[in-house]
Amino acid sequence: MKDYLKYWRVIRYWAKVKWNIQEADLDVLLLVYSEKFFSKETFDTMESCVAWDRGRMERLIRNGFIGVVQEEPRRLFAITPSAKAMITLIYKKLEGEEISENPDSNEIFARKVPYNHKVYRKMIENMNATIRQRRLSLRLRDTDDHQ
Numbered sequence: 001m002k003d004y005l006k007y008w009r010v011i012r013y014w015a016k017v018k019w020n021i022q023e024a025d026l027d028v029l030l031l032v033y034s035e036k037f038f039s040k041e042t043f044d045t046m047e048s049c050v051a052w053d054r055g056r057m058e059r060l061i062r063n064g065f066i067g068v069v070q071e072e073p074r075r076l077f078a079i080t081p082s083a084k085a086m087i088t089l090i091y092k093k094l095e096g097e098e099i100s101e102n103p104d105s106n107e108i109f110a111r112k113v114p115y116n117h118k119v120y121r122k123m124i125e126n127m128n129a130t131i132r133q134r135r136l137s138l139r140l141r142d143t144d145d146h147q
Contacts, residue, residue, distance in 0.1 A: 024050040037076045098128045
């Protein structure tokens with residue numbers, strides 16, 4: 001059974017903290033991710049399904065998530081390599097890759113953190129335990145199949 005979205009909320013929270021990105025900004029990036037290039041009009045169309053924010057595109061450009069790839073005759077934009085890497089990593093987490101529990105690489109696991117970090121820390125630990133258990137079950141099943 002495919003269960004990709006079970007931990008979507010946890011993974012989204014982790015991504016928001018890791019890349020210091022707002023939820024609606026991440027949603028828009030996910031919508032334009034598959035577009036090789038896009039215009040401001042395409043961006044506005046994609047953005048229409050999230051909370052309105054006049055400064056979103058400029059913020060995403062300033063923060064290095066979107067780049068201008070063509071000025072003339074019509075301004076075109078693209079997701080930057082760092083934004084592509086971020087989204088690729090999010091997909092890997094959705095596909096079952098564990099999230100680090102090391103406080104040096106994941107500030108959610110640092111000592112003095114907001115309450116929400118502590119709540120999501122527990123969820124990340126549960127998610128990782130589930131992933132490890134699933135991996136172990138698959139290995140055991142594969143071992144039984146080969147005997």
